[in-house]
Amino acid sequence: MQLSEEEFRRLGYQAVDMAASYLAELPRRPVFQRMEQSEQQALMNMPLPVAPLSGDEILRLLAEQILPHPMGNGHPRFFGWVNSPPAMMAVITEMLAAAMNPSCAGGDHAAIYLEHCVIRWLMQLLGFPTEGSAGLLASGGSAASLTALAAARHWALGQLGIDVRKQGVCGIHAKLRIYASTQVHSCVQKAVELLGLGSESIGWIRIDEDFRLSLDELRQAIREDRQQGWHPFCIVANAGSVHTGAIDPLDALAAVALESNLWLHVDGAYGAGAVLDSNCKALFAGIERADSIASRSSQMVIGSGGMWVRFSAG
Numbered sequence: 001m002q003l004s005e006e007e008f009r010r011l012g013y014q015a016v017d018m019a020a021s022y023l024a025e026l027p028r029r030p031v032f033q034r035m036e037q038s039e040q041q042a043l044m045n046m047p048l049p050v051a052p053l054s055g056d057e058i059l060r061l062l063a064e065q066i067l068p069h070p071m072g073n074g075h076p077r078f079f080g081w082v083n084s085p086p087a088m089m090a091v092i093t094e095m096l097a098a099a100m101n102p103s104c105a106g107g108d109h110a111a112i113y114l115e116h117c118v119i120r121w122l123m124q125l126l127g128f129p130t131e132g133s134a135g136l137l138a139s140g141g142s143a144a145s146l147t148a149l150a151a152a153r154h155w156a157l158g159q160l161g162i163d164v165r166k167q168g169v170c171g172i173h174a175k176l177r178i179y180a181s182t183q184v185h186s187c188v189q190k191a192v193e194l195l196g197l198g199s200e201s202i203g204w205i206r207i208d209e210d211f212r213l214s215l216d217e218l219r220q221a222i223r224e225d226r227q228q229g230w231h232p233f234c235i236v237a238n239a240g241s242v243h244t245g246a247i248d249p250l251d252a253l254a255a256v257a258l259e260s261n262l263w264l265h266v267d268g269a270y271g272a273g274a275v276l277d278s279n280c281k282a283l284f285a286g287i288e289r290a291d292s293i294a295s296r297s298s299q300m301v302i303g304s305g306g307m308w309v310r311f312s313a314g
């Protein structure tokens with residue numbers, strides 16, 4: 001739909017007013033407003049329009065049917081899950097990003113360089129080496145860990161003389177083994193399945209009384225698995241587990257990874273940002289020794305997920 005400049009401004013100002021009222025009123029509303037079944041049905045079964053809706057009609061539909069029923073995560077008393085609240089500057093800048101609608105697969109335009117900058121900032125915040133490392137913004141924690149674990153798989157198979165990008169997983173003769181605590185986010189199992197390794201390749205490691213991965217169990221599993229013909233290649237550690245916020249012993253895990261020639265991936269999608277709190281910083285010691293980290297930065301102006309990989313892994 002092509003809008004005149006005047007029409008764009010009129011609708012844009014209206015949308016800003018809607019967003020401002022929505023954010024201002026949020027704390028005064030119930031945390032969650034369940035939709036009536038009839039409202040759910042009305043929304044799901046809207047007929048495919050034969051003609052475009054006008055801008056006014058679209059905004060009215062949003063005001064009447066969508067905005068009254070948020071998930072609840074913007075409310076100050078939302079304690080249900082870990083989903084972060086909206087970031088006001090992100091609301092504003094996302095509109096500008098949409099106005100530019102850049103394709104960041106490559107090219108020589110500002111968004112590319114901004115992404116490089118944001119990735120470096122994230123590395124610096126975590127004390128991750130910026131030299132010899134690379135990263136990218138992803139759509140969220142699941143996509144970030146999937147990408148990182150693909151890099152881990154590529155690295156491990158490369159050591160066995162298999163170029164997985166060329167040969168795919170059909171050529172794998174080794175039974176790859178990846179370790180994670182039972183507290184790890186479900187996206188790790190999904191990633192392992194998507195990467196063609198099969199969920200049976202996950203060695204689930206028990207947790208201690210603080211919900212942290214047990215190092216003794218891990219060492220024993222690596223030893224026994226090797227004896228049984230597995231090829232251990234990766235450890236996934238929590239830097240703030242989704243269930244309890246538990247942070248695995250990252251420094252010790254980095255040491256195990258080094259001595260056992262394993263890739264260490266840290267899932268910090270929920271918790272890694274807490275490294276900025278001086279009361280918590282020490283809990284993250286060793287995170288900078290990981291081979292890859294998935295971290296979320298939804299309070300930053302751009303992007304909702306990120307991941308970075310150190311190319312000099314192992």
Ligand SMILES: Cc1ncc(COP(=O)(O)O)c(C=O)c1O
Pocket residue numbers: 082083139140141142143185187240241242267268269270271305
């Ligand atoms: C620790 C952890 N890892 C991964 C994810 C998945 O992130 P996303 O929902 O952005 O894919 C979450 C989501 O809450 C999480 O808390």
